[in-house]
Amino acid sequence: MSSAPPAIRCRSLAKRYKDVIAVDGIDLDVPSGECFGLLGPNGAGKTTTVEMIEGLVAPDGGEVEVLGLCWERDAIALRERMGVALQETRLAERLKVVEVIRLFRSFYSEGHDVEEILDVVELGEKRDAWVEKLSGGQRQRLAIACALVGNPDILFLDEPTTGLDPQSRRQLWDVIEQFKSRGGTVVLTTHYMEEAERLCEHVAVMDHGKVIALGSPRELIASLGADHVIEFALGDGAPSLPESVLAALPGVEAVRHDGPRYTLTAAEPHCVIPALMVELERRGVAMTELLTHQASLEDLFLSLTGRHLRDT
């Protein structure tokens, strides 16, 4: 599949709303057949970017090509080949699940059987329930059913799992992986790092309308220089530790601190922690918290912007 044209190609894509620059000239290439993730905090410009690619928002500048086609000339052909789940669409409340899917099926000249799609998204039981009676996760699955029913080549999912419990989230991941396994291309926006790490071959991290990092999740994490993160906090009133002292500990790659909280990145935490304890003991300060975890895209975002992806 490496010879296939990219599924999506954007150049200097830009959009502003009055005095807000929503998207500030971004370039993206999404290879055919892969899952591409757009990550970023609220207001980063993910939805605006995706909707420009979907032909729903007119860009102020730049070019978009989807499946080698462009919106000015090939709008109808393109819509036949893409499936879309917008961030927060409330479909008709008083229609049955099966009626909604059938409605969307009727728009496409080719597509899946409605009952088959009900099985794919596991809504068979809710076939005859009104949309207004569905749970959040069931609604999301219905939205994805509507996106899948036209048998698209490319699927756009804008925060498909926001607000879902872990089990519903995993159900959706299965559906996306199934679609990918048949050669489909997926563009996904999300706040959840573990989702991007699990599903996406490549991710673009966005902030303030710009792409601030681009690569595979593994590459991006590796760019932190080490794949473990050690976080600790000192008791109230403890004198602050110079960053240079921490950076000098064996195996520490990077140091950041925010008041009494410190974050170290390291390849081998089991070497760093004993040395850290010795250093604290020598200075007579007590540690009140200690956490270690595998470095993730969350840590990448933190190290790039100094902010957390999600305010929790």
Added chain:
Amino acid sequence: MSGSLRRYLDPLRELTLARFREQLRQPEVLFWVFAFPVLLALALGLAFRNRPAETIHVAVESGPGAEALLDDLQATGGFAASVVSPEVAQEELRTGQVALVVVPGDSLVYRFDPTRSDSRLARLATDNALQRAEGREDVRVTRDRLVTQRGARYIDFLIPGLLGLNLMSTGMWGCGYSVVDARRRKLMKRLLASPMRRSQYLLSFISARLILLLPEVVVLLGFAAAVFGVPVRGSVLSLGVVALLGAMCFAGMGLLTASRAQTAEAVSGLMNLVMLPMWVLSGVFFSSSRFPAAMQPFIRALPLTALNDALRGVMIEGASLGALAVPLAICALWGGASFALALRVFRWH
């Protein structure tokens, strides 16, 4: 060709069905479309039913000759008269308990308010009764033949007006409100991301309106025929054409009204702004000819006035479609222009 036509009609049918189902599944819609006009017809039909010929209430001021006048009136029949003091008579006239005060004397004095039509009637009837009692002879022999005609009663006038009003409200609300709702929920945006054509979306409002039209007309007219014996003098086909044109006209106006609005509040305000003047001016509850002549050209040009005229033409006068060309053309013009303009200014996001 037939394949591509089917490709066009399939989504249109599904969209129409979806709209139709959504409406049927909302009890409040059913109430406003079916129950409300029937209840209104019932209430107004009862309030303004034709009463038996009314008694005329007259006060005779006390004084010499008052009792004789009272006897004359009571002998004639049809009067409720009594002798009272001048002050009481004055009070009864002012509060509307009597229509006329008779002041006895050498020449009789009738005291009444000439702007009250019941008083003018009382003046004529009382004078007639008293003159005859004193021996006036009629110059010419006359006879009365009493008829109360179906088709000339208030309810016969009212029902076509209510039908027109209902076609207006269901058309405007049915199309306008759901457009804004779909826009607000981003359902419209989602539909646009699919290969659905914009024309299919807009046409589905018109076709869903058509499905609802038949039961809507049948329920109201069926009720009016069964309970009040309201006739349809013209052909059912003509009535169908007029109702269809009216429904289309207001569906177009509903789409236009909702073409830019983003919130339910905004669209409700606009709808009321468009519909309220027609509620009052377009001859729903009383004839629009009561408004001053200077306003008539404007009132005639309103779509609801035209629709009501056409409906009354068919139902009361049994007019043919040809005779109704002017009001029908006015409806068609409003509908066509609204739809065309709505297409141009429609906000799809």
